[in-house]
Amino acid sequence: MAKSFKGSCSCGAVRYECTADPVFTANCHCRDCQRAGGAGFASVLGVPKDALKITGEVKYFDLKGDSGKTISRGFCPNCGSRLFSRLEAAPAIMGIAAGSLDDGGWYKPGMDIYTSSAQPWAHMDPALPKFPKMPPM
Secondary structure, eight states: OOOOEEEEOSSSSSEEEEOSOOSEEEEEOOHHHHHHHTSSOEEEEEEEGGGEEEESOOEEEEEEOTTSSEEEEEEOTTTOOEEEEEETTSTTEEEEEGGGBSSGGGOOOOOEEOGGGOOTTSOOOTTSOEESSOOOO
């Protein structure tokens, strides 16, 4: 049975609910995630796009990933909370920022990705699989 979970931005103007288990969970160490979050990495979960219901206005910022395909970063236009990622390379998947979960206690990263750009001061769990870039999906 699928896990149902919810989350929101800091001000509550954007809410979401997902009715499927994550396809993957990861700590992303790419430079874009570092810049967008102001931290060493971003903890994310990928979910089936058709299982995600979003309410409220989300603004997207587009950039090119290392594959040359577009990555869209979704955030709340009111409070600036980073919430979502859309990948042109994987259109059926939506990324969710783990920090936006209403109850994030169940979240566990399954891998470290983009470790080639990890900051030396960002601790990585040695038990997690490591990928220098994005693993095959």
